[in-house]
Amino acid sequence: MxxxxxxxxxxxxxxxxGKIMIENxxxxxxxxxxxxxxxxxxxxxxxxxxxxxxxxxxxGSPDMGAQVTAIDKRTFDLxxxxxxxxxxRQFANKKISLGEFYRRLKRIDKDILPFPFWLQLIGAFMVxxxxxxxxxxxxxxFWAAGIVGMLGWFVYSLTDKYTNIRFLNEFIAAICIGFVxxxxxxxxxxxxxxxxxxxxxxxxxxxxxITNAVRDVLSGNLVxxxxxxxxxxxxACALGFGVSMAIKILG
Amino acid sequence: MIIIFPLIINILCVYFATIGxxxxxxxxxKALNVAxxxxxxxxxxxxxxxxxxxxxxxxxxxxxxxxxxxxxFASRYKKMPVIIFNIPALVPLVPGGQAYQVMKxxxxxxxxxxxxxxxQVIFIAGGIASGFLFSEFLNQLYNRFKAYxxxxxxxx
Numbered sequence: 001m002x003x004x005x006x007x008x009x010x011x012x013x014x015x016x017x018g019k020i021m022i023e024n025x026x027x028x029x030x031x032x033x034x035x036x037x038x039x040x041x042x043x044x045x046x047x048x049x050x051x052x053x054x055x056x057x058x059x060g061s062p063d064m065g066a067q068v069t070a071i072d073k074r075t076f077d078l079x080x081x082x083x084x085x086x087x088x089r090q091f092a093n094k095k096i097s098l099g100e101f102y103r104r105l106k107r108i109d110k111d112i113l114p115f116p117f118w119l120q121l122i123g124a125f126m127v128x129x130x131x132x133x134x135x136x137x138x139x140x141x142f143w144a145a146g147i148v149g150m151l152g153w154f155v156y157s158l159t160d161k162y163t164n165i166r167f168l169n170e171f172i173a174a175i176c177i178g179f180v181x182x183x184x185x186x187x188x189x190x191x192x193x194x195x196x197x198x199x200x201x202x203x204x205x206x207x208x209x210i211t212n213a214v215r216d217v218l219s220g221n222l223v224x225x226x227x228x229x230x231x232x233x234x235x236a237c238a239l240g241f242g243v244s245m246a247i248k249i250l251g
Numbered sequence: 252m253i254i255i256f257p258l259i260i261n262i263l264c265v266y267f268a269t270i271g272x273x274x275x276x277x278x279x280x281k282a283l284n285v286a287x288x289x290x291x292x293x294x295x296x297x298x299x300x301x302x303x304x305x306x307x308x309x310x311x312x313x314x315x316x317x318x319x320x321x322x323x324f325a326s327r328y329k330k331m332p333v334i335i336f337n338i339p340a341l342v343p344l345v346p347g348g349q350a351y352q353v354m355k356x357x358x359x360x361x362x363x364x365x366x367x368x369x370x371q372v373i374f375i376a377g378g379i380a381s382g383f384l385f386s387e388f389l390n391q392l393y394n395r396f397k398a399y400x401x402x403x404x405x406x407x
Contacts, residue, residue, distance in 0.1 A: 078338070081334075082332060202268075
């Protein structure tokens, strides 16, 4: 492999690693750090990169053109972030070569699977019912809150799968949560609609964007931090509008 | 006994809520248990300060500080990114109740109560951010100290 091909492979590997990390909810410092570390360990002292939330620009050496990659979708899959971190660490310890690193990154969608859907539903049940007790200490509505949260997550995943509009899935899920909670109160199955809605919204809280926004701003990244913050605020507003629409309609 | 019983139930609830949220954002399977314990410690600090000092803002700052501090240790121990332990541990500290009250009050037209709740939400969000700030500050101080000691040893 000559110098030019090696530099090209390095840039491709760095861009793919950065893209996977940003798409799956890593903070920006970690992405910049990982790209720098990969290029230093591969022997490219003059590699430069510029990382934002929607794209990465990188050049391997000063006499070669820079490469760009765009990032359109952002989901939460922290296991992939952790796995890319592991690969980078193995590459630094010379356990895998650069080519092997690239092949593994290409395969990551097949290697790292999310939890099965029924387990996600059980997770949503756990989050809603337990946090309803922690926040409101209403022991009677444990089961009802869990079921409302499970339904909310089900609607959220379903709309996420079949539509491409951001924030629509949160909005529809919040409307469903509001309607079902008020119906459960009308049917005299549960006591307090407020507790049910608070519990049911908990699995949809934008925890990843909030945390990343704070961490990005604190590290001085004034492009990506505020845009993450806006993402979090938009999600929260979509949830709020959905719930207040349900309250407004049903009273 | 009467006082301690709800506390035990709440502790179990926070632990399982963290694991449930971890399943939703696909944490690595090896990290689930440690993330639950980090979250539990953070919530305990939050709860104790909230009950005994009666200040939700201070409680949130100290709770988030504990979370940030412990998750740095957890990430060193498990060799995983810090956010893996930060994000699920934040969920019991999020001002969900107040944020919901803001929306509900706006929907039913009680603007005064909505404003009061909104101010609480903003203060809690600021508290969470400053808690992270303090823990990050301590982490960098520790790293500097370690680098300084290494340099000093190399000079000798």
